[in-house]
Amino acid sequence: MPNYRVGRVSQEIQKEINDIMQKRVRDPRVQGITITDVEVTGDLQQAKVYYSTLKDDEKTVTDTQEGLEKAKGLIRKELGSRLSIHKTPELFFARDESVAYGSHIDELLNQLKKED
Numbered sequence: 001m002p003n004y005r006v007g008r009v010s011q012e013i014q015k016e017i018n019d020i021m022q023k024r025v026r027d028p029r030v031q032g033i034t035i036t037d038v039e040v041t042g043d044l045q046q047a048k049v050y051y052s053t054l055k056d057d058e059k060t061v062t063d064t065q066e067g068l069e070k071a072k073g074l075i076r077k078e079l080g081s082r083l084s085i086h087k088t089p090e091l092f093f094a095r096d097e098s099v100a101y102g103s104h105i106d107e108l109l110n111q112l113k114k115e116d
Helices: 002-023 058-082 095-113
Strands: 034-040 046-052 090-095
Touching: 002 034, 002 046, 002 058, 058 090
Parallel strands: 046 090
Antiparallel strands: 034 046
C-alpha cells in the first residue's frame, strides 16, 4: 500500500522551508538558494533537504553549507510550529548536483553547435 502521507509531508516541508528561508533566516551565506526537493523517511523522523545555489564555485558551496548548518535549529523550530505533526523531523542539508550537471550538459551542447 503506497504511503501518500510521506509525499504530502515532504511537499509541505519544502514549501515551509522556502518560506522560512526568505522571511526568517538573515544569514547572507544562505541568500539566493532554492530548495529543490525534500526526502522524508517513512517514519517522518528525518528529512533530507536538497538545495541548489546560483554560483557553483567551491567557496560559495562551502559557505552555503555552513550557513545552512548554522540555521538548522531556527529552521527546525519554525517548521515545528508551522506543521501539525507529532514530531518535527531532523533536517539534513545536501547540495543538489543535478542543476549543475544540467548546466554542464547545456554548455557542452552549445559548444557542439558552435563547432558545426
